[in-house]
Amino acid sequence: PPTTPSLPTVPPPDVIRCAYAELIVTDLAAARAFYVDVLGLVVTHEDDHALYLRAFEEYLHHSLIVRVGAVPALSVLAYRVRSEAELDVAEAYYRQLGVRVERRPAGATRGIGAAVRVEDPLGFPIEFFYTAEHTERFTQRYDMHPAGALARLDHFNVNTPDVPAARRYYEGLGFRVSEDIVDGDGTVYAAWLFRKPTVHDIALTGGDGPRLHHIAFAAQERHQILHVCDHLGALRQSDVIERGPGRHGVSNAFYLYLRDPDGHRIEIYTHDYYTGDPDNPVIHWDVHDNQRRDWWGNPVVPSWYTEASDVLDLDGRVQKVVPRTDSNEMDVTVGADGFSYAREGDTSTGFKLGTQI
Numbered sequence: 001p002p003t004t005p006s007l008p009t010v011p012p013p014d015v016i017r018c019a020y021a022e023l024i025v026t027d028l029a030a031a032r033a034f035y036v037d038v039l040g041l042v043v044t045h046e047d048d049h050a051l052y053l054r055a056f057e058e059y060l061h062h063s064l065i066v067r068v069g070a071v072p073a074l075s076v077l078a079y080r081v082r083s084e085a086e087l088d089v090a091e092a093y094y095r096q097l098g099v100r101v102e103r104r105p106a107g108a109t110r111g112i113g114a115a116v117r118v119e120d121p122l123g124f125p126i127e128f129f130y131t132a133e134h135t136e137r138f139t140q141r142y143d144m145h146p147a148g149a150l151a152r153l154d155h156f157n158v159n160t161p162d163v164p165a166a167r168r169y170y171e172g173l174g175f176r177v178s179e180d181i182v183d184g185d186g187t188v189y190a191a192w193l194f195r196k197p198t199v200h201d202i203a204l205t206g207g208d209g210p211r212l213h214h215i216a217f218a219a220q221e222r223h224q225i226l227h228v229c230d231h232l233g234a235l236r237q238s239d240v241i242e243r244g245p246g247r248h249g250v251s252n253a254f255y256l257y258l259r260d261p262d263g264h265r266i267e268i269y270t271h272d273y274y275t276g277d278p279d280n281p282v283i284h285w286d287v288h289d290n291q292r293r294d295w296w297g298n299p300v301v302p303s304w305y306t307e308a309s310d311v312l313d314l315d316g317r318v319q320k321v322v323p324r325t326d327s328n329e330m331d332v333t334v335g336a337d338g339f340s341y342a343r344e345g346d347t348s349t350g351f352k353l354g355t356q357i
């Protein structure tokens with residue numbers, strides 16, 4: 001499990017929001033068919049090696065880079081900081097944490113200015129940047145919007161074995177917790193933390209890690225999410241739909257989880273809530289509450305608990321995965337939540353799946 005870093009004496013960089021990710025895929029054409037033809041992301045730039053994609057509200061160069069490579073993996077999660085000056089702060093902060101830190105010149109990533117890239121204490125490749133090339137914002141280019149248009153990148157979700165340690169690390173970066181899932185003996189199964197005033201920029205899901213659980217885009221309306229389901233059905237690709245559509249308990253968002261051709265998990269999500277006031281109340285969910293992950297009590301498919309993407313170090317090598325030692329949510333709730341209550345204390349009629357599994 002990640003060691004709890006000593007508290008650095010320098011302040012953390014001023015993170016604005018999650019801004020882009022880079023995924024390695026093994027077949028660029030297959031990935032293009034998914035991310036562009038089905039999800040409708042806008043192509044800012046493409047070449048033989050990579051696609052630079054953006055959601056419709058994004059005016060920076062990209063929200064997602066899809067790059068061809070030998071093994072499917074996450075190669076960076078990038079946060080935008082408030083100014084170029086924050087890059088020096090980021091470098092000092094992470095050097096204090098004693099982790100690997102690299103400065104990247106402007107243009108090292110197409111469309112992105114100078115940046116600081118680190119292997120964070122949880123083992124993830126993280127980038128901080130401010131300057132980026134502006135491109136046309138398609139918010140009102142309704143002539144370009146497909147029926148399943150995605151508005152913006154909303155959050156990253158990562159598997160990490162020790163959620164409390166990961167939470168402390170992100171709180172050290174100035175993130176605040178909006179919701180978490182716990183049990184009676186204090187085990188923490190998941191936590192959601194934010195910088196932008198929504199439910200999360202990063203979610204920490206207890207599990208073997210470092211691994212990427214998913215990247216989420218927000219849609220403006222539920223009908224866009226439903227259209228993506230119908231579109232996949234028409235393509236006879238219903239197996240791309242892993243979980244949902246449904247309504248989350250945590251975050252209150254209407255959601256859908258898809259798996260891309262390499263197995264990377266993409267969530268489409270809408271209608272979470274504002275968290276920007278200093279006294280935003282934290283919501284704690286009981287791991288045995290069957291409505292925590294799906295407000296309608298529908299089961300979480302086992303693959304959602306077990307499968308995730310490898311992550312790369314700054315040299316492009318797959319990071320070693322550390323097993324979780326705290327109890328796992330899937331074991332505690334017996335896989336697809338068959339033994340979690342709809343009404344606390346109601347153990348006679350309250351189990352939705354009951355003895356079906």
Ligand SMILES: O=S(=O)(O)c1ccc(O)c(O)c1
Pocket residue numbers: 155157203216248249250251253267269292293294
């Ligand atoms: O399944 S959960 O309701 O816990 C949930 C909430 C918000 C998310 O972004 C998510 O991926 C999962």
Ligand SMILES: [Fe+2]
Pocket residue numbers: 155157203214216267269
């Ligand atoms: Fe999510």
